[in-house]
Amino acid sequence: MASTDCIFCRIPQDPNADIIYRDDRVYVIRDIAPRAPVHLLIIPLQHLTGFAYIAAGQIPIMGQLFVVAEEMARREGVTVSGYRVIMNQGPDSGQAVPHLHMHLLGGHKLADLG
Ligand code: AMP
Numbered sequence: 001m002a003s004t005d006c007i008f009c010r011i012p013q014d015p016n017a018d019i020i021y022r023d024d025r026v027y028v029i030r031d032i033a034p035r036a037p038v039h040l041l042i043i044p045l046q047h048l049t050g051f052a053y054i055a056a057g058q059i060p061i062m063g064q065l066f067v068v069a070e071e072m073a074r075r076e077g078v079t080v081s082g083y084r085v086i087m088n089q090g091p092d093s094g095q096a097v098p099h100l101h102m103h104l105l106g107g108h109k110l111a112d113l114g
Contacts, residue, residue, distance in 0.1 A: 008043050008099035021072060025064040028072055037107025038076045038083065042068050048100040051089040065102045078106035 003009050011017045012027050020040070021028035031039040044061045048054065054062065066085075073079045083106030088095035 003047050003099075006047055006097075006099050008041075008097055008101060009047050011043075012045055021068060021075075023064070023068070025061050026068050028068065031103070036105040036110065038073075038078050038105065040072055040076070040104040042072065042102040042104060044100055049098045050095060050100050051087070053100070069102060069104050072104060073106065076106065082106060082110075084110050 011029060012019065012022070017029070019027050019029055024045075026042055026044050028040055028042050031041050042065050044065070046061060048058065048061070069085050070079065073083050083104055086103040086105065087101070088103075
């Protein structure tokens with residue numbers, strides 16, 4: 001259920017929002033504060049706060065996030081050069097928006113995780 005308090009629920013309702021991809025499960029925007037030349041957010045239309053709310057019923061949505069991520073990477077020209085997907089869950093991860101979303105980062109060499 002959409003929450004009027006949730007920025008990622010409001011964006012798909014905004015006719016002026018710069019949504020670069022949309023289907024019946026997810027939409028994609030460019031991150032407002034990009035940390036790489038390509039920094040997209042792939043976001044479920046359904047309000048799910050985070051991984052803590054994922055169960056078997058959300059498998060189609062979770063799968064769609066990954067399918068759309070690769071489709072967007074191809075469109076952005078980073079499939080061959082490489083990219084990283086990140087999903088934050090909870091305070092220790094730095095999750096700032098409590099609506100499940102996937103970051104897609106690419107377009108330059110990304111820092112090692114280790
Ligand atoms: P997270 O820390 O995983 O919750 O990431 C939230 C991301 O959403 C951050 O990278 C923000 O820069 C981004 N963000 C927040 N509000 C907006 C917005 N209105 N449009 C685009 N990106 C946003």
